[in-house]
């Protein structure tokens with residue numbers, strides 16, 4: 001079995017920060033076989049074993065909400081629309097690039113939140129059969145949406161609600177998770193959600209029950225109190241976006257342990273880059289108000305014990321894959337979460353909620369690890385200084401400067417997380 005040893009100055013194990021001196025992490029094949037205090041490399045080493053002294057180790061990151069088939073770095077809205085009419089081969093190529101970009105940022109597990117073209121399933125299969133270092137993909141395939149409801153690019157329309165269980169059973173054969181488009185998008189000019197919820201409590205409950213019977217978790221695209229009330233009552237496992245949240249909902253979510261993926265990034269882009277979206281200063285002010293309210297609710301959610309999951313909605317306008325997940329960790333920090341809680345939301349929390357094996361510098365855990373040039377507990381920008389991404393036997397060493405290029409791009413469009 002191939003052994004690799006890391007001697008690290010500090011580490012985060014998915015729940016806890018270890019800063020008090022060196023630790024030795026022993027990796028055998030796909031598993032972490034030992035984690036010990038101090039530099040124990042001489043104890044665990046034998047001829048041919050690679051020993052690396054590093055600054056910081058943590059579990060591979062989990063991107064909780066992404067659309068692999070979309071390039072979030074494409075800012076021109078006309079190009080984005082035309083792209084949806086391009087060939088599936090072209091989209092698969094874009095998906096491959098997005099997967100690679102995610103890996104370079106330290107992501108080792110991605111939950112894809114839906115696409116109409118099945119690119120997510122193709123990328124999932126390619127990643128699973130690849131011999132190289134690629135993140136694992138959980139694919140929702142096609143989502144479900146109501147009759148003439150929002151979400152045509154990522155969901156199948158269910159016109160006849162009596163057939164909802166049948167459709168879910170069918171989707172569950174191929175999909176790892178069942179995605180429901182419960183509400184429309186946000187009308188930023190009006191500062192509220194467009195339209196009415198696409199499913200009522202009864203049909204939503206049927207979706208959840210059928211999915212659970214097939215061993216699948218459910219997640220709902222949902223913003224606004226009308227939709228949130230339906231999702232929580234129906235027992236949806238995870239609420240995506242969740243703008244216009246309130247305390248009553250959060251209390252109910254904490255009680256039922258409904259997860260929340262607040263996806264700040266796409267709205268933050270609209271606020272920071274109004275010229276790309278055609279917003280005037282009044283709408284920009286509304287966007288700021290929505291983001292501030294969102295941030296306060298996220299802080300309250302953490303206090304109440306709602307499981308928070310980091311997800312960037314990568315692929316959305318102005319939300320590139322990989323680096324945007326780091327932005328999302330920063331948004332959670334800015335909301336008031338400490339680094340330990342924010343990083344748990346991007347590592348151990350989603351793995352536990354989704355029934356995935358534990359990963360990271362923990363004995364018997366999956367060997368999915370990120371090595372950083374410094375500790376993010378000392379300097380949060382260290383999250384962007386990825387030295388190596390370990391995925392079992394594979395090690396990816398991102399080319400120096402690649403992440404910088406993306407930051408430069410963001411500066412060019414007037415986007416700077418936390419600035």
Ligand SMILES: [Zn+2]
Pocket residue numbers: 065066067113313
């Ligand atoms: Zn999405």
